[in-house]
Amino acid sequence: MAALDVEVEQIAATPARRGRRVFWLAIAWIAMVVAAAIAADWLPLASPSDIDLMARRAGPSPDHWLGTDALGRDILSRLVFGARISLTVGLIAPLLGLFIGGPLGMLAGYFRGRIETLVVGGIDVLLAFPPLVLALAITTYLGQSVLNITITLGILSIPSLTRVARAATLSFADREFVTAARALGASHRRILMRELLPNIALPLIAFFLLVVAVIIVIEGALSFLGLGVPAPAPSWGGMIAEGRDSLDTAPSIAFLPAGAMFLTVLAFNIIGDRVRALTDPRQGAL
């Protein structure tokens, strides 16, 4: 998707940021969020969908550590369960893109010719749609569910991952070790798996992390519009949308999920950026 493309390319164009502390903070945050999301069922949290009209928009209290929302539901537990949705979609959809787009890009970059034209043409068609619009259209037709949204966003992430895989493959394909392997009679498959794949894996993973960040944002946007994961499942985007009506009385209802999303997206950006810096010899630590 063009937005994905340009945005991620712009991130990729920034010089590697120094700051080990920031990097490890990011890892810590992600680890915490992932752990909470996985262990959500076993944590001592209130139920995320329990409506308590007596305790609406309440501030922090022993019962509700982060307060309650407009319907009296516990914000902290909604945040944790919402993390599940964001992380599930945010991680699995790009994985889909990676496992389809990666090989596609590699094949396109390695074999060139008609395969490449086909792949590139296909990408361009997908990229011709503003991503949000396409996501909306597809989820409308498919119906709203975690699975459908994951599939949709996965499809949307294929083009940019294909591009990166292709570009990385192109840059390696005419290096000497590939020619040497071919001279030794290695089959295409062997070259692809043994010579090229290990080399493009790292840049691809770096890009993948950046894609994760963008997907979390898009999922958030969909939920915000009410067109993502259907209620009553809590999602960060949906919580922000709900919090909008309470901005004047209890702004934290909107800002807590916003903060959670911001930190998570930022963390993935930082980590992805650092991994990318590792792979790019130009930006290597000197």
Add this chain to the structure above:
Amino acid sequence: MLGFVGRRLVYLVPVLIAVSLLTFLVAALLPGDLAVAMLADEATPEKMAALRSEMGLDQPLVLQYLHWLGGALAGDLGRSLRTGEKVLSAILQRLPVTLELMLFAQLIALAIGVPVGILCAVRNGGAFDRLMTAIAFGKLSVPAFMLAIVLIYVFSVTLKWLPATGYVPLDEDVVGNLRSFVLPAVTLGFGEWPVLMRVLRSDMIATLQEDYIAMARAKGLKRWRILLVHALKPSSLTLVTVTGINIGRLIGGTVLVETIFALPGIGRLLIGAINTRDFVVLQGVVLFVATGFVLVNFVVDILYGVLDPRIRYGRA
């Protein structure tokens, strides 16, 4: 030159066809029955059959596609299932609002991005540069809707300076109209300026190291003249390209922003169609938007070729 344009045109047509095909297929392959979805509670076998044949749903897929495409090329995108209004006229009616929003957003992005980019390039590595780079990086993690909430909270709820929603048509009240666009345009524009600024900055850093800049200094020219005339002009090529690409991103962004701020633009039309399951409108809007997107990118490509002759004659 003509050859260059011609080549791009030849490439354009298949893309447009593919776009229309995809738009159509997404709709046509939906699980379940369109007639059922539309009629919902009132579905009876006779009504469904009648509706299907009326909408041509019982014909082979290819024929349906061609029928639809033919209509689209003639300007007929069907009628809204809900209001019966012609889709194309509904789009055209809302287009000015969306365009106004995009224009303002782009202007804001430029107004912030260009000066900041220049300043960062000039003071490369300095405190300001590092600060702005950090802000730009952080900004990439703040999506439009989040920013919108923050802006609404600060400017509408707390300071009460600007309306949170509501649109005033231009011919009614110019000031009111502009006021209703401030928050939406700032939301969108703020999302774009980091990208602009980063690109301009790296381009200008490279330009500022060129010999002709040293020469300009040796000629004793004023600082601002060197920056704006000698340095900015060669860097403007990338600026144009990024602006062009931005327009594409903006199109997607308007959907969100129009919904949040209740502006009657195309984005809102799309969301409305989704919510009311008005598939005809949905299809028409998606086609319109995607086509516009492709055409904008096409123009940007041409413009790029015009500005940089190296692109015209093959890989730069």
Add this chain to the structure above:
Amino acid sequence: MTGPPLLAVEQLSVDLPTPRGPLRAVDEVDLELEGGRTLGIVGESGSGKTMLSRAILQLMPRRARIGGRVLFDGRDLTRLDAEALRRLRGRSIAVVFQDPMTSLNPVLTIGRQIAETLREHLEIDASAAATRAIELLADVGIPAPKQRLRQYPHQLSGGMRQRVAIAIALSCEPRLLIADEPTTALDVTVQAQILDLLDRERQRRDMAMILITHDLGIVAGRTDEVAVMYAGRIVERAPTARLFKAMCMPYTEALLAAIPKLDAPPHTPLAVISGRPPDPTQPFRGCAFAPRCRYRAERCADQRPSLIPADPSGHRYACWHPISPRAA
């Protein structure tokens, strides 16, 4: 030689910070130049000659540290504020860079690039500037000057472009012209033309000129005085004729020997100076040329020779083992 010199460089040093430590690009250089005279500065790449010219104009990179003084017309340029320097540049001191393809802005017309200098310093209007620009282009020998105003640098040949650069430099009648390797990027056939042009204009305008080059052959006959630079230092200085007749410093001798001679028999091996210039980030005691000098002795590596006069003509050299005056 009456009155104070137009340009006086006193103990000028330039240090550039690099990741490997400070780099001494220019090392305690002294120079004088009278109005209307030409000084040639000769040295190989990396000798610091370009940095020296930039230092005179105070056009160093921001992080550079400058020591010493640069006196132009009695004013110390190292102490002037930015605005005063700006007014000086282009007006009283002008520069011609090495490569006109990169020193002219590719997206601005020639006319614009000439006119902007005129309008900046002389406060004349656009049409007067255009007229003057045409005159200047004619002066430097560019045919059809009027048409050139609208053309872009890439539409001209290399020699033409350099002429334009010279026209720009001369436009405000500077007192001093610094020509930094003005012919290095040009064809051999064009080189002589450009040098002759510089010569002619200099005489016409009674301008002082600094001619920077790596080619000793260029300064012969075109300069009044020559200074030889090595590793950021001036190692020999003399009125030109004297230098060629009675050079003292072995480096100068080696430079001269390195010029291929047209009348040498075929397959004569080119005389090269073995070794490489020293790493400027490593401070060295003693003579910088010592590792490559064939006359070197113990003392050369330990003690740095200072410039001492060879004779009353102003000939100075820095060497512990000067070559004795050669038999003709």
